[in-house]
Amino acid sequence: MTSQLEAMQAALAAEHAAIWAYGVIGTYAAATRRPAVSAAEQTHRVRRDQLETLIVAGSAIPNPGLAAYQLPSPVTDPTSAIVVAGQIEEGLTAVWRFALGNCDTSTTRVFALNALIDSSVQSLAWRQVIEGNAALLHPFPGQSA
């Protein structure tokens, strides 16, 4: 059984990684996509800060981010940048669904729930950029197959 604190620290690590990834994505994204990339990155910065506050409120020290991360696939051009953005958000849905299942207060559950919903929606939005109407609609975002 994972504790709520462990789940929150794991989610924080994933948010650190997402913020770093969006830095790379923003470098390669087409100019027309950059406002959306910046907005998504800002969403994760806000969530990271709120998460750190929640962890501190639980009398723990938030784990710091790393200097660099391995991307799920190479980012070399505007298309691959958006593909990776979709992968990052999809990965976060799994992280937040796991966190949600291990939250034991109303506050943390609602926080994890909103993060799960946001990442699901953002993942779909990025996948629609690449795949259009063919983008898959998962029945249970974040649930492992």
Next chain:
Amino acid sequence: MHVFPAQLSNRGYRRAPLIEHLAGGKLYSMTRYSDAEQIQASRDQPSRRGFLALAGAIVGASAAGCTVGRPGSTGSRTRAPDPLTQLLTEHASLRDSYDATIRAIGTLGVRLAPLKSNLEQHVAALAAALARKPPPPAAAASVSSAAAASSGAPIADPVAAIAALRAAESSLQQKTMSYVPNSAADRVGLLGSIAACHACHQIVLQ
């Protein structure tokens, strides 16, 4: 709650199975049967005091919506419905709305079929979650009867039909989210994923 001691007095033969239930941890922490009522029950049948206190706790827990009791047992008929039953019914209703829209406006079929399929999976998953705890007797019936309840005005305008489905998805997302703070831990992840799916459906129904 005041369904015994007459009901209990003829259940003495069940003593061993009832104790097994208790020992198996199936009472959870939901026994809300009051001490005063247990004591009164004991006084009514002093020779069975010990057994009545135990059985009374089990009947009380059943009446409070707990998950004690096997299908067909007398106590399970008094159980309050699992709150998830209502959510299951509303998902079945939205599934039926997709079905009705696709039948009325065939050109929307390709676009709406994946969404309807997701709703079918939500219905199945919620029914499975209910089945893991003993379901109320009416659960299956309410799922299949939702189709009749959801038939309303004829569906003709594609724009209005999509807007109606989007509103229904939004409403059901909020409803599903409202279950998250107070649901059992083993249901929270499923409810969160279903709520997230409703949010995604609203995007493709723009």
